[in-house]
Amino acid sequence: MTDTALAPTRLALVGNPNSGKTALFNALTGSRQKVANYAGVTVERKEGVLTSPSGRVIQVIDLPGTYSLRARSPDEAVTRDAVLGRLAGETPPDVIVCVADATNLRLVLRLALELKQVGRPFVLALNMFDIAQRQGLRIDLEGLSREIGAPIVTTVATRKRGIEELVARAEALADTMPVGENVWHEPSAAEIRHAHAEAQRILKAHVRPPERPDTWTSRIDSVLLHPVGGLLILSAVMFIMFQAVFAWATPVADLIEAGFTWLGGAVATVTPEGLLRSLLVDGLIAGVGSVLVFLPQILTVFFFILLLEDSGYMARAAFLMDRIMGAAGLHGRAFIPLLSSHACAIPGVMAARVIDQKHDRLTTILIAPLMTCSARIPVYTLIIGALIPRTTVWGFLNLQGLVMFGLYAAGILSGLVVATVIRTAFWRSASEPFMMELPTYRWPDPENVARNLMQRGMIFINRAGRIILPLMVLVWVLSTFPYPPEGATGPAIDYSFAGMIGHFIQPLLAPIGFNWQMSIALVPGMAAREVAVAALGTVYAVGNVDGAGQATLASILHTQWSLATGLSFLAWYVFAPQCVATLGVVKRETNGWLWPAVMFGYMFTLAYLASLATYWSAVALGWG
Amino acid sequence: MTLGVTMSEPVILDTLAPPATEAEIINVGLLSAARIGARGVIARVSAFEGALPAAELERRLLELGFVEGATVEVLEEGLFGRDPIAVRLDDMRVAIRRREAAAIQIRFDPKGDA
Numbered sequence A: 001m002t003d004t005a006l007a008p009t010r011l012a013l014v015g016n017p018n019s020g021k022t023a024l025f026n027a028l029t030g031s032r033q034k035v036a037n038y039a040g041v042t043v044e045r046k047e048g049v050l051t052s053p054s055g056r057v058i059q060v061i062d063l064p065g066t067y068s069l070r071a072r073s074p075d076e077a078v079t080r081d082a083v084l085g086r087l088a089g090e091t092p093p094d095v096i097v098c099v100a101d102a103t104n105l106r107l108v109l110r111l112a113l114e115l116k117q118v119g120r121p122f123v124l125a126l127n128m129f130d131i132a133q134r135q136g137l138r139i140d141l142e143g144l145s146r147e148i149g150a151p152i153v154t155t156v157a158t159r160k161r162g163i164e165e166l167v168a169r170a171e172a173l174a175d176t177m178p179v180g181e182n183v184w185h186e187p188s189a190a191e192i193r194h195a196h197a198e199a200q201r202i203l204k205a206h207v208r209p210p211e212r213p214d215t216w217t218s219r220i221d222s223v224l225l226h227p228v229g230g231l232l233i234l235s236a237v238m239f240i241m242f243q244a245v246f247a248w249a250t251p252v253a254d255l256i257e258a259g260f261t262w263l264g265g266a267v268a269t270v271t272p273e274g275l276l277r278s279l280l281v282d283g284l285i286a287g288v289g290s291v292l293v294f295l296p297q298i299l300t301v302f303f304f305i306l307l308l309e310d311s312g313y314m315a316r317a318a319f320l321m322d323r324i325m326g327a328a329g330l331h332g333r334a335f336i337p338l339l340s341s342h343a344c345a346i347p348g349v350m351a352a353r354v355i356d357q358k359h360d361r362l363t364t365i366l367i368a369p370l371m372t373c374s375a376r377i378p379v380y381t382l383i384i385g386a387l388i389p390r391t392t393v394w395g396f397l398n399l400q401g402l403v404m405f406g407l408y409a410a411g412i413l414s415g416l417v418v419a420t421v422i423r424t425a426f427w428r429s430a431s432e433p434f435m436m437e438l439p440t441y442r443w444p445d446p447e448n449v450a451r452n453l454m455q456r457g458m459i460f461i462n463r464a465g466r467i468i469l470p471l472m473v474l475v476w477v478l479s480t481f482p483y484p485p486e487g488a489t490g491p492a493i494d495y496s497f498a499g500m501i502g503h504f505i506q507p508l509l510a511p512i513g514f515n516w517q518m519s520i521a522l523v524p525g526m527a528a529r530e531v532a533v534a535a536l537g538t539v540y541a542v543g544n545v546d547g548a549g550q551a552t553l554a555s556i557l558h559t560q561w562s563l564a565t566g567l568s569f570l571a572w573y574v575f576a577p578q579c580v581a582t583l584g585v586v587k588r589e590t591n592g593w594l595w596p597a598v599m600f601g602y603m604f605t606l607a608y609l610a611s612l613a614t615y616w617s618a619v620a621l622g623w624g
Numbered sequence B: 001m002t003l004g005v006t007m008s009e010p011v012i013l014d015t016l017a018p019p020a021t022e023a024e025i026i027n028v029g030l031l032s033a034a035r036i037g038a039r040g041v042i043a044r045v046s047a048f049e050g051a052l053p054a055a056e057l058e059r060r061l062l063e064l065g066f067v068e069g070a071t072v073e074v075l076e077e078g079l080f081g082r083d084p085i086a087v088r089l090d091d092m093r094v095a096i097r098r099r100e101a102a103a104i105q106i107r108f109d110p111k112g113d114a
Helices: A002-006 A021-029 A074-084 A106-118 A129-134 A141-148 A163-176 A189-206 A216-224 A229-270 A275-292 A295-311 A313-326 A332-340 A345-354 A358-370 A376-387 A399-425 A446-480 A497-512 A516-522 A531-539 A548-560 A563-575 A580-590 A594-620 B022-026 B054-063
Strands: A009-015 A033-037 A044-051 A057-062 A095-101 A122-127 A152-154 A435-437 B028-030 B039-045 B071-077 B085-089 B092-096 B104-108
Touching: A009 A021, A009 A074, A009 A106, A009 A163, A021 A033, A021 A044, A021 A057, A021 A095, A021 A122, A021 A163, A021 A446, A033 A446, A057 A163, A074 A106, A095 A106, A095 A163, A106 A122, A106 A141, A106 A189, A122 A129, A122 A141, A122 A163, A141 A152, A141 A189, A152 A163, A189 B054, A216 A229, A216 A313, A216 B071, A229 A275, A229 A295, A229 A313, A229 A332, A275 A446, A295 A313, A295 A332, A295 A345, A295 A446, A313 A332, A313 A435, A313 B092, A332 A345, A332 A358, A345 A358, A345 A446, A345 A580, A358 A399, A358 A580, A358 A594, A376 A399, A376 A531, A376 A548, A376 A563, A399 A563, A399 A594, A446 A497, A446 A580, A497 A516, A497 A594, A516 A531, A531 A548, A563 A594, A580 A594, B039 B054
Parallel strands: A009 A057, A009 A095, A095 A122, A122 A152
Antiparallel strands: A033 A044, A044 A057, A435 B092, B028 B104, B039 B071, B039 B104, B071 B085, B085 B092
C-alpha cells in the first residue's frame, strides 16, 4: 500500500445538525485544524489532520450539518457535493463518517440510507452514547450495522471515548472496502416516505426506546418558551450579553488602544522625525491597533453565541423572536447579530453566520451597520452636547436624552424598513419557511467553546485584518500627503489629499448643510466613526480632543454650526457607512466586493437623503 | 375511543388511507389550527403552493420528520398570534410556523385538547 503512504486518507464527517459532529471533529484532530472558505461560496471549510496509531496521516473534513443529501442551502450543497466527490478542487473522501446523536436516531438513519446509495465506504458513529446509556436506550449494534451495511462505533466525543476505534474502523474500510457504484439521486417525496418507513422498521427492530427518557428539556422549555416569561428571560439574557460587551470588552479594548498609543509614542522617540516615523506610528501601529481593538468585542459576542448555540438555547431564541423579526421579513435568528451590532457592526456581521439561509443572512448583514454602534456614541455626544439645549420637555424628559434615543430608534426602524424593502423588492420568491429542530438542552463543552472562540479570533485577525489594515493605511496616506507648504497657517490636513477631497466634495455636501471642515473630517472619519471627532478637532485646530479638548471643540461647534447643520450631521451618522473595517468584514463574510459595494452605495444614498431632509426641515423651522 | 396508537409505537399509515371510522373524521384537522396540548398522529402531509413550490415544502417537511404516522403534540405557542408553535414530533422537538403547519393533517387524539 505505497499509495496510501503518499496521499493522506480522507475522512468526511456528515450528520444531522446538533449531532455533536464538531465535537467529534475536535476530538479527532485536536488543535491541528484550519478554517477557510470553500471556493466561490461563503460556506466555511473546516479541515484537520491526525496521525493514526499505525502511522497513517488522515485528513478529516467537517461538513455542514444536514438532514438529507438533497441540498436546500449553500451549506448543504457543499455537504452533498463533497460526499458525491463533485466539489471542485477537492478529492472525494475515502471514508464517510456518518455522525449520529445516539439518543435521536430516526432522522439520521434516513440520512444513512441515503449515504448507502452513494456507494462510498462509510462508518456510523453513534455519538453521545453515554447519554443514551444513561437513558436506558438499548441499541442492538450488530443488527443495526447489518441493516445499514456499515460498521458502527460508539463514541463520546466530549470525553474522547471511542475515537481510536473509529479511526481504526475507518482505516480498515479505506484499505479493504472498494468504492461501490453511486446510485444516489435526489429522492422524490414518495422515496423520502419510503425511506422513513424503512428507518422506522429498522428502529423498531433494533432499538428499544429509552427507559428513562430526558424530561429536562421539556421542563426547561415550558419556562424558556413561555410566551411571556420566555421573552422576558430572553431579554434578560440579551441584556447580560449587551452589558458584558460594554462592561468586559470595552475596558479591554481601551487597554489595547492605550497600549498601541503607548507603543506608538515609544517608537516615535526612537525614530527620527519624518515620513518613516509617521508611517510607523500613525500608519502601521495605529492601523494594527485599530484592527486588534475589535477583538475583545468579537470574542465577547462569540462567547455568548457559542454558549447559546451549544446549550441549545439559540434555537429557542429564534423561536421566541421569529414573529417579531418575521414582520420585517427577517429570520428569528437575525435577532442576535442585530443586537450585537449595537455594540459594533463587526461582531454583528460575523454573527450573522448563525443564519443558515443565504438571503436571510445577507439581509441581516446589510442592515447590521444601521444599528447604532458604540463608535457613533462619541460623535452623537459631541454634537448633541454642542447644539441641543439641555432643557426638559413635557415636564420630565431631558431633550438631549430624547435626541439620543431618537437616533437609536432611527437606526433600528430604518434597519427594519430596509430589510422589508430588500425582501419585497429583491428576494420575495426566496422567502424561507421557518422550521427547525429544537435540540435537547446540553451543557456546553468548555473545550469546544474555547477552541471555536480562538478560531473566530484568528479568522478575524487573519482574514478581515488583511483587508482592514491596508484600508487604514490608505486613510492615513490620504490624510498625511502631501505635506503643508512652508509657513502654512492652516491645519496640516487642509493641504493633504483628504483636504483636497473634502474641498472637492464640499459643493456636493453644501445642500445638506455641511461646511468644508465637516467635509474634510469625513475623509479620515472613514477609518472609524469616532475618528471624525478627532478629525474635527484637527480641522478646527483644537489639538487633542480628549477631556478639556472636547469641551473646547463643543464650544467652537456651538458658535460655528447652526442647529440645522448639527442635526444634518447626526442624520448623516445614522446612515453613512463611515467605517472601512465593517466594509472589510462584509467583504470577508460574503466572499467578494459586491455586497460591501452595495452596502456602501445604499448607505451613502440614505445618509445623503436623510441629511438633506433633516437640514431643509430644520431650516424651514427657522433653525438654520 | 382508542386509535390503537400510542406515543411509543407509531405506525406507518398509507398516505391516502381513509380514516377508519366516522368518529375519526371529526377529529381530523390541520396542525396549523391546533392549540397547546393537542396531540395525535400525522394523517397526511400535502403541501400547498406558497413561498416554496408545493413539492419542495412537502419534501422539507418529510425530511424534518413530518411524515404520515409520526406522533405530534403541540408543546408551546409563540406570543403573537400564537405563532410559531413548538411540537413534539416522535422523539424530537421541532419549531414550525402555523403557515407551514397548514400542510400537515392530524388525526387528533380525542383525549387531547383538540
